[in-house]
Amino acid sequence: MYNEAMERRILTGAEAVACAVELVKPEVIPVYPITPQTHIIEKLAGCVASGRLSAEFIRVESEMTAIGAVAGALVEGIRAFTATASQGLLFMHEVLHWIAGGRLPAVVAVCTRGVGAPWTLWCDMQDVLSQRDTGWMQVFASSAQEALDFLILAYKVAERCSIPAMVALDGFLISHTAEPLEVVDDEVVSQFLPPFEFELALKGEDPFTLWPIPGAEKYYRIRKELFEDHRKALDVWMEEFDRWYSLTGRRYSPVEAVLPENAKEAFVCVGALSGTVSHMMKNALLDEGVGLIDIKLFRPFPEELLRNAASSLDTVYVIDKAVSYGRSGILGEEVEAALRDVCRVKNMVGSLGGLDLGPERIVELYRRARDSREKVIWI
Amino acid sequence: MDLTDCGLMEPGHIACAGCGAALAMKMVSRVIPEETRVVVPAGCWSIIMGRHPDLCVRVPNVHTPFALACGFATGMRAALRRKNGDSPVLVWAGDGATYDIGFGALSAAAERNEDIIYVCYDNEAYMNTGAQRSSSTPYGAWTTTTPDLKREDKKDVVFILAEHGIPYIATASVSHPDDLMKKVKKALRKSGFRFILLFTPCPTGWMMEESQTVNAARLAVEAGVFPLLEVENGVFRVTYEPSWIPVERYFELQGRFKDLDEKGVSSFKERLERRWRRIRERVKDAHL
Ligand SMILES: Cc1ncc(C[n+]2csc(CCOP(=O)(O)OP(=O)(O)O)c2C)c(N)n1
Ligand code: SF4
Ligand SMILES: [Mg+2]
Numbered sequence: 182m183y184n185e186a187m188e189r190r191i192l193t194g195a196e197a198v199a200c201a202v203e204l205v206k207p208e209v210i211p212v213y214p215i216t217p218q219t220h221i222i223e224k225l226a227g228c229v230a231s232g233r234l235s236a237e238f239i240r241v242e243s244e245m246t247a248i249g250a251v252a253g254a255l256v257e258g259i260r261a262f263t264a265t266a267s268q269g270l271l272f273m274h275e276v277l278h279w280i281a282g283g284r285l286p287a288v289v290a291v292c293t294r295g296v297g298a299p300w301t302l303w304c305d306m307q308d309v310l311s312q313r314d315t316g317w318m319q320v321f322a323s324s325a326q327e328a329l330d331f332l333i334l335a336y337k338v339a340e341r342c343s344i345p346a347m348v349a350l351d352g353f354l355i356s357h358t359a360e361p362l363e364v365v366d367d368e369v370v371s372q373f374l375p376p377f378e379f380e381l382a383l384k385g386e387d388p389f390t391l392w393p394i395p396g397a398e399k400y401y402r403i404r405k406e407l408f409e410d411h412r413k414a415l416d417v418w419m420e421e422f423d424r425w426y427s428l429t430g431r432r433y434s435p436v437e438a439v440l441p442e443n444a445k446e447a448f449v450c451v452g453a454l455s456g457t458v459s460h461m462m463k464n465a466l467l468d469e470g471v472g473l474i475d476i477k478l479f480r481p482f483p484e485e486l487l488r489n490a491a492s493s494l495d496t497v498y499v500i501d502k503a504v505s506y507g508r509s510g511i512l513g514e515e516v517e518a519a520l521r522d523v524c525r526v527k528n529m530v531g532s533l534g535g536l537d538l539g540p541e542r543i544v545e546l547y548r549r550a551r552d553s554r555e556k557v558i559w560i
Numbered sequence: 561m562d563l564t565d566c567g568l569m570e571p572g573h574i575a576c577a578g579c580g581a582a583l584a585m586k587m588v589s590r591v592i593p594e595e596t597r598v599v600v601p602a603g604c605w606s607i608i609m610g611r612h613p614d615l616c617v618r619v620p621n622v623h624t625p626f627a628l629a630c631g632f633a634t635g636m637r638a639a640l641r642r643k644n645g646d647s648p649v650l651v652w653a654g655d656g657a658t659y660d661i662g663f664g665a666l667s668a669a670a671e672r673n674e675d676i677i678y679v680c681y682d683n684e685a686y687m688n689t690g691a692q693r694s695s696s697t698p699y700g701a702w703t704t705t706t707p708d709l710k711r712e713d714k715k716d717v718v719f720i721l722a723e724h725g726i727p728y729i730a731t732a733s734v735s736h737p738d739d740l741m742k743k744v745k746k747a748l749r750k751s752g753f754r755f756i757l758l759f760t761p762c763p764t765g766w767m768m769e770e771s772q773t774v775n776a777a778r779l780a781v782e783a784g785v786f787p788l789l790e791v792e793n794g795v796f797r798v799t800y801e802p803s804w805i806p807v808e809r810y811f812e813l814q815g816r817f818k819d820l821d822e823k824g825v826s827s828f829k830e831r832l833e834r835r836w837r838r839i840r841e842r843v844k845d846a847h848l
Contacts, residue, residue, distance in 0.1 A: 239634060249625075253635020259639035275628075393612045394606065
């Protein structure tokens with residue numbers, strides 16, 4: 182049934198995001214350009230200019246104002262969207278905390294990119310994983326199809342939980358790579374995503390204040406609630422993934438494991454890398470018995486699902502594209518904390534600033550990590 | 561003026577006694593409609609507005625990070641347009657938020673001619689953090705970060721914004737409440753980006769008797785230190801001619817100028833004259 186409602190198109194990740202935005206129909210879109218996000222906002226500029234999307238499209242002077250305007254629109258109960266990357270996301274940092282603490286269901290697309298200094302334009306995950314502790318949900322797409330689907334899903338979950346969500350897609354690797362995908366139609370999206378109603382929205386009639394200074398007890402309680410609601414949001418993601426499956430036939434899970442029979446080892450990664458690893462598995466470029474665990478949802482962190490996925494494994498190899506200096510890869514640190522008593526966890530910093538990470542290099546890393554006692558393996 | 565009329569402001573607030581910024585809000589809240597969105601970035605008003613869940617002005621109010629007032633206001637205005645809401649969106653920001661950390665966003669919002677009323681309550685320093693210098697602090701003033709007195713002029717934000725060609729700019733002082741309220745009303749009748757600079761002495765930061773707030777504001781106006789102006793679409797107008805009392809009378813009330821020596825005072829006066837020459841030129845141009 183669902184197949185008929187689906188249009189097959191060839192789109193880049195950036196175009197897929199713009200396409201999803203068109204379907205979600207946010208009414209306020211403040212934008213500020215940064216590579217590799219620009220194709221998203223250019224596409225949206227066209228949509229709005231041509232009247233295909235009816236929205237306030239605001240060309241602001243900085244990412245700080247862009248995200249501020251998103252928050253301002255939400256405060257008035259109007260759905261909003263923006264996209265960014267790298268320095269732009271870092272520039273938003275203060276407001277990201279504010280939005281999460283303020284329980285605004287903002288959604289931002291991030292075309293992931295390394296951060297300066299020195300300058301880099303190319304892909305890694307340092308920008309987005311550095312926002313780990315802001316209180317935003319973080320979901321990682323490993324294809325343009327997922328970028329499209331996750332953006333729509335992110336609105337649904339964010340609005341159900343009053344927790345903001347970031348949809349990460351690898352800069353260039355996904356944002357600029359065209360692939361065939363299925364675009365859901367308007368009807369499916371309006372079935373899936375109800376009109377936005379935000380209970381905290383300012384109403385003209387009553388005096389109402391958002392975020393005045395509370396006592397420490399109250400502050401603590403507000404933040405504790407956010408923590409607990411984040412945990413609960415995991416179930417909401419699973420419910421909405423199921424619902425999405427029933428509407429579109431595309432099935433997702435916060436943790437997706439592809440393990441050959443009798444697998445004893447697996448790679449763990451987020452984003453486009455899982456595409457590379459799964460290609461290697463399909464083409465027998467990996468040793469037999471090596472599988473893949475693809476983490477789609479990073480915040481809230483699906484710890485139990487990950488533990489289950491790894492329960493029969495001896496070793497996992499985490500490939501990171503972001504580092505916590507003085508410690509290890511960021512993903513590696515998280516996976517190690519979750520699997521400490523389940524299996525061995527090896528951490529490899531596979532790529533930063535767009536360093537090419539193809540099958541050969543992955544095999545080389547894997548060999549070295551397997552034989553090495555080093556805590557963190559660098560190329 | 562009936563001094564007991566608090567407008568939308570509740571009687572009783574938690575500002576310091578004699579706070580000029582609180583007094584200014586009392587005046588403004590007498591003329592703004594009750595559905596006015598009031599956007600408050602970090603500053604003394606983050607506190608004065610009330611501790612959770614209190615609210616000392618009966619309006620819809622949003623607290624924002626320091627540099628984010630214009631960002632929030634921009635989004636709120638856009639959202640209101642989508643809802644066909646015509647409630648005014650009013651930013652209520654200190655001089656630090658306005659002249660310094662939020663200045664880029666302020667300039668940009670003015671350039672986009674956002675339909676916002678931006679009110680800066682100017683107490684000439686970062687008061688909430690304990691009286692540190694801002695770029696609004698005048699030459700010769702003591703602050704905790706200029707223990708040897710500020711050497712640079714107060715940034716002339718009115719001139720800078722005037723160059724943005726926005727529909728309305730006004731300055732007003734708590735010493736002249738009718739003028740202040742008239743200007744706010746006028747701003748409310750217009751649309752596009754409107755900027756109002758309010759002179760709001762801070763007894764705490766200026767080291768001044770609490771009872772002297774209005775007096776200090778009046779002397780600042782009469783000495784020409786705080787010019788009362790209107791700029792409409794780039795056209796300057798002096799709305800009140802000072803009586804040119806000596807600035808010393810204004811300085812005397814405050815501790816922050818007490819270390820300014822004679823040379824400093826005459827330098828202050830020269831700067832003041834220069835500033836007024838610039839204002840007069842702009843007023844003259846307007847009549848050409
Ligand atoms: C990004 C950031 N930097 C610094 C601060 C600390 N801070 C809070 S209020 C303030 C000064 C505000 O000065 P002003 O805008 O003049 O308002 P006033 O306190 O004088 O009312 C500062 C520096 C902050 N809240 N956020
Ligand atoms: S420090 Fe100054 S501006 Fe702040 S509340 Fe006290 S008097 Fe008002
Ligand atoms: Mg100040």
